[in-house]
Amino acid sequence: MIYWFDLLGVAVFAVSGALAAMQAGLDLFGLLVIAAMTAVGGGTLRDLLLNRHPVFWMKDTRYLLVIVASALAALMVGPFPGHAIAVLKIADALGLALFALCGTEIAEEHGVKPMPALLMGTLTACGGGVLRDVLSGQAPLLLRKDIYATAAIGGIALYFALKAMGLPMRWAFVLGMVGVAALRLAALYFGWQLPALQMLQLH
Amino acid sequence: MIYWFDLLGVAVFAVSGALAAMQAGLDLFGLLVIAAMTAVGGGTLRDLLLNRHPVFWMKDTRYLLVIVASALAALMVGPFPGHAIAVLKIADALGLALFALCGTEIAEEHGVKPMPALLMGTLTACGGGVLRDVLSGQAPLLLRKDIYATAAIGGIALYFALKAMGLPMRWAFVLGMVGVAALRLAALYFGWQLPALQMLQLH
């Protein structure tokens, strides 16, 4: 079941990449590249850092097919109406939650300690969005707005805390995911943001 | 013979990187970095993703020597006259064709299926140009203008189609290369472009 959730997460992230590409005025090829980067960029960086080969989308072609289909669908639906954007943001929060916990678990399976594993989970969940922003010529929004990566970190930390308290791994995993999604959705609903740090005059 | 073609492709891409660095007002070190990134960045990403070690320019130092020599030559020739730019664009189309098909074949040799292999070929051919643009502070042109990556994809698809129709691999390879170069040169000659996608108002 996690596999199908995973494909759903990939689809949602591909749509988010496609929307960014349309906003940036890219062409069809650019749209597909940005959609793919957003959807599997984080997981690919994780696999490279963990020396996990073959990279997941190389052995299971379904990922690439889902990306192409989602990006083309986003293109054809065209300017998204407001409520479609809202649905997309909820799906995105679920994808974020799933990718964060799956990435963490994969790192643990590779014998990585909790602190770098938390980093790998966050990278899996948020790396694609950073690549999307850099490649479409923007400073990464992720680093500057929204409780997004912070939600991932919070949920992963909850997962480690629950495991340390003796909860079975499966329950800690699910509750960690719920934590990420709840933090992200609450931040969206209430408009929470981390404060930007004070400017410096270095000269 | 492919080896010498390969070095020629590296030289041409290094010159293109050096030109971009001069336009961006970088210094000598920046020029060499951008030239190297443009020339071997795509192939390096491919090798990392395929877990192919040592990375090709580490065992054969000739690649780095060719890059340094080409970049310095570009610097000394200085502002390129119009017809030198034209020669360069033709050589660039040949380099694109060679890198696209070689990258695809290397991926196939590593047991990668056609769809990700097509991706690896496109990455080999176009990844360096994207790195060049990001590092010299521009939104990647590749994703926004010109039939460039599209030519690579078209030629690689032709290669797979011809192989599937029973053509010997060697012939499919050569015809795929001809396909890439022809598409690219025709796009340059006739000014073909992919249409930019419509803008979206996300908020």
Added chain:
Amino acid sequence: MIYWFDLLGVAVFAVSGALAAMQAGLDLFGLLVIAAMTAVGGGTLRDLLLNRHPVFWMKDTRYLLVIVASALAALMVGPFPGHAIAVLKIADALGLALFALCGTEIAEEHGVKPMPALLMGTLTACGGGVLRDVLSGQAPLLLRKDIYATAAIGGIALYFALKAMGLPMRWAFVLGMVGVAALRLAALYFGWQLPALQMLQLH
């Protein structure tokens, strides 16, 4: 002792990343990401290119702890007074020297030839700074200003020259480090810069 120097270099680079993040108006998460990227980004790229696993900060969690502590310290000290910046620049020159020579030696231990080893040393020392600039939305300063990477290259070249002249490796290593630091500090003190290359009119 090199290990403690290494952690010091990581701390200094993390502070430099944190300062850049504050200037760019990022939030707390962005600050930590940029600090980590600046501190270990170059070494991580080196490890990936050399196929050296696990990546150094995965097996020794102390690196991540030092990064978090340094970045938070930089945040709390707030707008740095002028003389703190001066101290930081000196520490940065020492970190640059250490990372350049350590990166080179690690590459040599992996059987890499001198020219790519020089590249690996430069990447270890300067890669993090380039990532910092790209992620905080600036064209990489490194490629455009200051004798920075050039100092790394000069010191590494000195190291190879001294080894070739028969000096024991340990002495060549130390003198190479002195070379990097001296070049960098002299460039800061005298305001040396590489000249920007001439602009080109490509069309």
